[in-house]
Amino acid sequence: MSQKQLGIEAGFDPSSASPRMNQYEKGKHHPDATTVAKLCEVLGVPVAYLYCDDDDLARVIANFSKVGEKDRKRILAIVDTVKQS
């Protein structure tokens, strides 16, 4: 998928979708939270995944919604063993 096409599918004005996406990808400008959410939806990635710098946690975020109900409950049972402060 081209930069331009991704922007168009995220709802950008088609006439400026190409430079806009390029400015984001090259780090010249930064998309706001709403724009990030739209791009993630098009790409099928959870927004939280982008804001995660722990590789292990990133794997969990990316796949949590794809595991079965039983496995989700097993994971929740594990994290719920943590003592709340």
Added chain:
Amino acid sequence: MSQKQLGIEAGFDPSSASPRMNQYEKGKHHPDATTVAKLCEVLGVPVAYLYCDDDDLARVIANFSKVGEKDRKRILAIVDTVKQS
């Protein structure tokens, strides 16, 4: 902790920390990603947690770094059973 104090600890100019934080909390203005990261660091919350609208996944994100090494590996083993596309 006061709004002002939180902003100061995140590195804002003390003379404008109070209105800035208030504008964020009341939704008048929106902090950029760098600012969000600093505020999360002060609050001890993973940034990914804020960008998560799935309550179950939010619990996992909030506590993943607090479970023991053995349990982290158990969780990773579960999510790694998902077939990659």
Added chain:
DNA sequence: TGACTAAGAGCTTCTTAGCTT
């Protein structure tokens, strides 16, 4: 066709100077 960039119009936030509880 697709990736990329400069420059300015337009829009947003940050700061100042307050008021209110």
Added chain:
DNA sequence: AAGCTAAGAAGCTCTTAGTCA
């Protein structure tokens, strides 16, 4: 002290117009 707001200064992005491979 803490929460909150208006309004302008300061800063950023979005659009236009274009180049390069």
